[in-house]
Amino acid sequence: MSTTTFRSHLLAGAFGAIALTAIPSGLVSGITAAHAETALPIIVSALQAKQLIAAGAKIVDVRSAQAYAKGHIPGAVNLPWQKLNVSESDGIRNEFASDATFEKEFGAAGLSYGDTILIYDTTALPGRAYVAFEYAGLGDKTHVLDGGVAAWSEALSTDPVVTSATDFKLDRKKDIRVDKSYVAGKIGASDAIIIDGRNEDAYADGHIPGAQALPAASLLNKNATLQSEPVLTALLESKGVKPDQEVVSYCGSGVAAANNYLALKNLGYKNVVLYDASWDEWSRDPRSGQQVSLANYTFEGTPNAGTDGSPQFLDEKQVKALAGDPKVVVVDVRSPSDFAAGHIPGAVNVYWDSTFDRDRVLLPAEQLRKIYADAGVTPDKRVVLFTRGGLQLSHSYTVLNVLGYKKVDFFTGKFEGWENGAFKRT
Incomplete structure (x- = not known):
């Protein structure tokens, strides 16, 4: 079923598929808000909003008090969405306020269960306000003005709206949040x-x-x-x-x-x-894992490579010329299984991922030094890093720099052309 068909089934109600805008305006006043909203989506046009208001819907301006004071839809009460949120809690932003705060703010705004509500902000998507209303159990009868206050073509009011407070109790909560x-x-x-x-x-x-x-x-x-x-x-x-x-x-x-x-x-x-x-x-939990959607990259063609103390970007011929030099070691940072399937002759394997503990925290320096030393990779040697991904290469280079390795170069070329027509297999 397409989204369009799916939605049309959901919108069929007391008026069937007939939009409220087709109802003569003179009859709107005789329609209750509950009936008026039956055929409407959550996000309504300005005309549909006016019809809801005429049928008794309560209007809530969820913008700041300052914006509200400069001009609001006549009859709207002001309930800034920020009042229903905590700006930051233990490093996490925009969490819901306490239930006591919800009860206080909804009560002060004169809201009750059973009300049809129209909220508006500056866009069609005042999401933080909407999810708060849904959490409070008001979502099924809450509508949003498409386009926000700018969509209201009639005159705005600067007169404050005084409403009778209600004893709102949060006893129909609908928590749509997950951990x-x-x-x-x-x-x-x-x-x-x-x-x-x-x-x-x-x-x-x-x-x-x-x-x-x-x-x-x-x-x-x-x-x-x-x-x-x-x-x-x-x-x-x-x-x-x-x-x-x-x-x-x-x-x-x-x-x-x-x-x-x-x-x-x-x-x-x-x-x-x-x-x-x-x-x-x-992102702050090292065990949760994350994916990076950056394209893979290499460092070939980098200007001034190796001339200012930065790594040199070696080609196949240069790496081959270093073979047999006891002061040079090729470090293949790919996975052990990839290394076992084939690698540059003489290379050693230090899997880049082995530098983390099981919580994805970088190992202490002494443990890192031991990992490299056990593979014969010591600070007195020239290190040539090889892998197939720029991210893995960058990580390995950073770790070696932190450990004090002064001469680290890169090889990001192809395997083709090595002696015997292939690379070494173990």
């Missing part, structure tokens, strides 16, 4: 997909293994409205995101992840969860 161990269990699962809402450069720098890059900013048009459904459907399909999968949404600190969460829920995706602690938590 790190839950996410780890979804890596490689056929019925789940992990999406990363950060920008491409942050994703490339490191991400949860197997996660697909879905920058939350790519879901919006230039005017901060949501991209059309066909565009979003095509984008999701290109990332392998399917409506029948569980979707785990994360980002750097939970903001973009919440935006993606909201967009997917609006499209009709039912099985979406939020890894709220996101990369802030995942």
Whole structure:
């Protein structure tokens, strides 16, 4: 089933497939908010928002108090989303505030279970506010203004809105958050997909293994409205995101992840969860593992290589000329199995990954020195590093420099042309 078909089934309700905009405006006032929202998606147009308001929906401006004071939709109360978040806790940003805070803030805003609610910010995706409302058990009746306050074409008000407080109790919570161990269990699962809402450069720098890059900013048009459904459907399909999968949404600190969460829920995706602690938590745990989406690289053609104390980038002929020199050692940093399958004659193997402990922390210097010394790699020798990946090569070079090795060069060429037409096998 396509995303479009999937969503159309979900939107069928009391009005069937008839959009609310088709209802004569004179009849709107006679429709309850509960009925009015039946045929609507979560993210609504300005016209649909007006119809919801006319039917009794409560309006909540989730921007800052300063922005609210400069102009807000008439009748809107101000509940900045930051009040429902803790900006930082133990190095993790944008966590939910306490339940007591939720009760206080929702009560002060005059909200109750059963209310139909329209929230707005500056874009179509005020995700942090939406997930907070969902956590509080208000998500099923909460709508979002597409495009934010700028989409409101009528006059804004600067008059403060006073509302009667309610005794709001958080007794219908719906926690859509999952923890790190839950996410780890979804890596490689056929019925789940992990999406990363950060920008491409942050994703490339490191991400949860197997996660697909879905920058939350790519879901919006230039005017901060949501991209059309066909565009979003095509984008999701290109990332392998399917409506029948569980979707785990994360980002750097939970903001973009919440935006993606909201967009997917609006499209009709039912099985979406939020890894709220996101990369802030995942990246600092050396046991969690990460994937780097940078293309492999070499150092060939680097200007001034070897002329200023930097490593020389040797070719096959130069490495061969060093064969038999007792003051030179070729260090193959590939895995032991790759080394055993074949290697440069005379090379020794120091697997780059063996320099970490089981928690992915670099071993103490003395242990590192012993690893290299046991392989015959000592600081008095010229070291030629060989591997097939720039990342592994860079790591090994850094470790040797930390240990005080002064002469380290690189060979990143081919195996072809070695004596006997092949490289040595053990």
